[in-house]
Amino acid sequence: AGAVAYVTTPAVSWASRKFHWKRWIAAMVVFFIIIALMGLAAFWVEHVIVPQFISLSHNAPKMLGALFEKIFRSDHIEILGHRFDANALAAAMVNGLGSWIGGPATVIVDLLAGIMMFFLAIFLLAFFLISGPQLARSIFWLVPPSVRPRVWVIAHKMHPILYRYIGGVMIIVIVACILCYIGAGLL
Numbered sequence: 001a002g003a004v005a006y007v008t009t010p011a012v013s014w015a016s017r018k019f020h021w022k023r024w025i026a027a028m029v030v031f032f033i034i035i036a037l038m039g040l041a042a043f044w045v046e047h048v049i050v051p052q053f054i055s056l057s058h059n060a061p062k063m064l065g066a067l068f069e070k071i072f073r074s075d076h077i078e079i080l081g082h083r084f085d086a087n088a089l090a091a092a093m094v095n096g097l098g099s100w101i102g103g104p105a106t107v108i109v110d111l112l113a114g115i116m117m118f119f120l121a122i123f124l125l126a127f128f129l130i131s132g133p134q135l136a137r138s139i140f141w142l143v144p145p146s147v148r149p150r151v152w153v154i155a156h157k158m159h160p161i162l163y164r165y166i167g168g169v170m171i172i173v174i175v176a177c178i179l180c181y182i183g184a185g186l187l
Helices: 002-019 023-072 086-101 104-140 148-186
Strands: 076-079 082-085
Touching: 002 023, 002 104, 002 148, 023 076, 023 086, 023 104, 076 086, 082 086, 104 148
Parallel strands: none
Antiparallel strands: 076 082
């Protein structure tokens, strides 16, 4: 929430100046644009990724078995002098992954925790967009008065670097997700 608010704060400031809006109105417009983009992403995940994940989970043992057969050029794998059936090894790996994920209770608890963290992040995003500059100024007053001038100079020099770094990481994540989706679709 903090990183997204930090990167989108210039859009809030621009909308506030351009349309002569109060900051909270501009922040809410940017907030709802972000929420709309997240809704589109969730729609895409629900209609594209979830069905593919379900299909993958059902076909994982067969796919791993076929992969092992292609890699080892046999339906039996020899590892450290022991001979394994490729399909049995694949099924054991999938079952091990299932036990690593946990039972239904663990999945439900993790799902509820994820939902709570999502809503907390949404509320924090709105808070940071509305009162981000005030919050930054307030945090600055926590610095001892004797070093405030030096911290002020360092903060102003770091701002463009930090802004570009966080924005760049977000762009890299988005591009990597798109390329992985395209690459996985071509396999």
